[in-house]
Amino acid sequence: MRIFAIFLVYFVICSPELNSQTLCPETEINFTTGETLEYTVSYNWFVIWTDVGYVNFKVSKAKIGEKPYLHLLATGQTTTAWDIFFKVRDRYESWVAPLTLKPVYFKRRVREGGYEIDIRYIFNRRKNYALSSYIVNKKPEVKDTIAITDCTFDIMSVLYYARTLDYTGLKQGQTIPFIILLDRQLENVYFRYLGTERIRVKQLGEVECLKLAVSVVAGSVFKEGGESLTLWITNDRNKVPVYLESSIIVGSVKVRLSSYSNLRYPADAFLK
Numbered sequence: 086m087r088i089f090a091i092f093l094v095y096f097v098i099c100s101p102e103l104n105s106q107t108l109c110p111e112t113e114i115n116f117t118t119g120e121t122l123e124y125t126v127s128y129n130w131f132v133i134w135t136d137v138g139y140v141n142f143k144v145s146k147a148k149i150g151e152k153p154y155l156h157l158l159a160t161g162q163t164t165t166a167w168d169i170f171f172k173v174r175d176r177y178e179s180w181v182a183p184l185t186l187k188p189v190y191f192k193r194r195v196r197e198g199g200y201e202i203d204i205r206y207i208f209n210r211r212k213n214y215a216l217s218s219y220i221v222n223k224k225p226e227v228k229d230t231i232a233i234t235d236c237t238f239d240i241m242s243v244l245y246y247a248r249t250l251d252y253t254g255l256k257q258g259q260t261i262p263f264i265i266l267l268d269r270q271l272e273n274v275y276f277r278y279l280g281t282e283r284i285r286v287k288q289l290g291e292v293e294c295l296k297l298a299v300s301v302v303a304g305s306v307f308k309e310g311g312e313s314l315t316l317w318i319t320n321d322r323n324k325v326p327v328y329l330e331s332s333i334i335v336g337s338v339k340v341r342l343s344s345y346s347n348l349r350y351p352a353d354a355f356l357k
Contacts, residue, residue: 109236111185112249115322118155119347120144122325126161129337137167140340144245147180149189154180157241173197179241186246191239191266206231206239206266217269229269237264237271248324252278252295274299281320283356284328286341291356292327293320319354 126138140161147156161175174196179188191206205218215237217229238246243265255261255278262275279296286292294317314331318324327342345352 109185109187109238109246112246112251114183114186115249115324115349116144116245117347117349118144118146120349121344121346122342123344124340125343127339127341129339134339135167136164138163138173139343142244149180153183154189155183155186156180157245159241159244171198177241179239181242181245186238186242186249187236188239188242191241193240204269208233208237210235215266219269231266231269231271233266233271234264237266239266248318248326250324252324279315282317284317286327288341288343289327289355292317293354293356294318294327295320295324319352321352321354322350323348323352323354325352325354 120143122142124140124142125136126140127134128137129135138161140159143158145156145158147154157179159177161173163171163173176192176194178192180190181188187208187210188206189208189210191204191208193202193204195202201222203218203220207216209215213233213235215231215233217227217231219227219229243263247263257278257280260275260277262273265272265274277298279298282294282296283291284294297316297318299314299316314329316326316329318326325342325345325348328340330339331337
């Protein structure tokens with residue numbers, strides 16, 4: 086049960102005004118350094134829902150050489166009680182340009198049960214390729230050079246880029262494609278806009294949201310492709326993800342926002 090990967094996958098979104106020339110235009114950055122988002126992961130097998138883990142996101146300033154960047158960090162882990170069944174300790178990091186949010190460096194460290202993987206990407210934006218380093222279960226390192234597009238994101242940077250988009254012009258049922266470098270491959274997926282909806286989130290109360298269906302790739306996490314994942318993000322200037330639900334190979338998973346701090350704009354979507 087790849088809990089953390091499931092949570093990250095649904096954020097992979099590019100511009101609603103897609104064409105070959107303007108796939109990822111610069112947008113207004115709607116988050117700030119110091120922002121922290123904390124989530125609770127629940128798992129259902131048969132009829133019992135259980136809180137099994139936590140996912141935390143944080144934004145900070147960073148430098149590579151003398152150039153300023155944003156450091157996007159996400160960590161995921163199972164609860165102490167769930168560690169007995171399936172221990173998860175995951176860490177995802179991306180260093181991105183502060184205006185475009187395009188990544189220059191990405192690290193992924195996964196420890197899930199007996200499975201281990203370490204992936205690194207160094208992005209060459211001028212020549213449109215990424216240098217890849219891949220180590221799985223302590224086997225010898227595999228290096229590769231991967232061709233990318235100018236608008237290729239990693240799984241962390243696209244999460245934050247998606248939040249900066251203007252959703253006001255979307256029509257219900259409209260699909261939006263994106264490109265992401267995931268597991269050393271470029272993936273083309275989309276989400277479908279389903280309109281607005283008020284939902285009640287434990288600990289946070291009622292929230293005004295944008296509702297989205299996300300297409301996924303069938304494989305080790307999702308039992309089938311298609312639009313098997315649904316998510317809700319705040320319908321305000323912050324565009325904070327607050328809730329998702331999805332079926333997976335064994336059971337179902339839900340992720341809910343449990344706390345937030347240092348949002349750039351007032352949290353107008355939280356109605357209490």
